[in-house]
Amino acid sequence: MSEELYHPKLISILERIWGAGWLSPGGPAEVKLLLEGLSLADKSVLDIGCGAGGIEVELIRAHGAAYVTGIDVEDGVLAVARRTAKNANIADRAGFVKVAPGPLPFPPQTFDVVFSKDSIVHIPDKHALMREVSRVLKPGGWLVASDWLIGHDGEPSAQMKAYIAAEGLDFGMAAPAHYSDALSMAGFESVLLKSRNDWYRVRAREELARLEGPLFADLVAELGRDFVDGNIKVWRNMIPVLDSGEHTPTHIRGRKPRG
Numbered sequence: 001m002s003e004e005l006y007h008p009k010l011i012s013i014l015e016r017i018w019g020a021g022w023l024s025p026g027g028p029a030e031v032k033l034l035l036e037g038l039s040l041a042d043k044s045v046l047d048i049g050c051g052a053g054g055i056e057v058e059l060i061r062a063h064g065a066a067y068v069t070g071i072d073v074e075d076g077v078l079a080v081a082r083r084t085a086k087n088a089n090i091a092d093r094a095g096f097v098k099v100a101p102g103p104l105p106f107p108p109q110t111f112d113v114v115f116s117k118d119s120i121v122h123i124p125d126k127h128a129l130m131r132e133v134s135r136v137l138k139p140g141g142w143l144v145a146s147d148w149l150i151g152h153d154g155e156p157s158a159q160m161k162a163y164i165a166a167e168g169l170d171f172g173m174a175a176p177a178h179y180s181d182a183l184s185m186a187g188f189e190s191v192l193l194k195s196r197n198d199w200y201r202v203r204a205r206e207e208l209a210r211l212e213g214p215l216f217a218d219l220v221a222e223l224g225r226d227f228v229d230g231n232i233k234v235w236r237n238m239i240p241v242l243d244s245g246e247h248t249p250t251h252i253r254g255r256k257p258r259g
Helices: 009-020 027-034 054-061 075-089 124-134 156-167 174-185 197-212 216-223 225-244
Strands: 044-048 069-074 096-097 113-116 137-150 191-197 249-253
Touching: 009 075, 009 197, 009 216, 009 225, 027 054, 027 113, 027 137, 044 054, 054 069, 054 096, 054 113, 054 156, 069 075, 075 096, 113 124, 124 137, 124 174, 137 174, 156 225, 174 191, 174 249, 197 216, 197 225, 197 249, 216 225, 225 249
Parallel strands: 044 069, 044 113, 069 096, 113 137
Antiparallel strands: 137 249, 191 249
């Protein structure tokens, strides 16, 4: 069995930076922005890349989702997500499923909304994914997502390559035009992509300051100096490509036609 990318130490440090149950930035405030103008009341939701379960808690408690099915490819994060849901007393309205890369293991027209927060970056074939998202959505249903994009279709810069190497994760970053094409080819309408680069450029600096300052000693004691220094290196390599606009966190929406 291959080593999981989101191993316990990585989950631990990301939760300390982004909050318990969260493996990407912004937490409840970003979810609220993503869902602006949409209601999840009485809706069934698929969460692609559920991570540590904070998303499920937020979609159910704050946004009224009837049931959320979280999927991920790693047992470790799924175990944490199940524990998060249990501790939040939402386990009767959230289920977690381990999936293999490829087609989604659900019948056609199963979900009212497909949600994803900063996980599609791990899925290289955006066109195939969007076809699958359309297949499992009910007519009139929405894809609502955020993801980490690269700002162009060309060769990544040396700075971007250094950042991706520092992350050490299976990033398959694509440009906004690539996402738009994948959504359009899958038949989505009302497609909208909105950059969040201006917000995260500021936020990433705050996160780095916390890593190097108030969080540092406790994290070193818990996780080891080399591991913490390695994550500080990730942030130091990320900020230049945020500043250049090559790293472009983005909100993404599209609706499956009703008929």
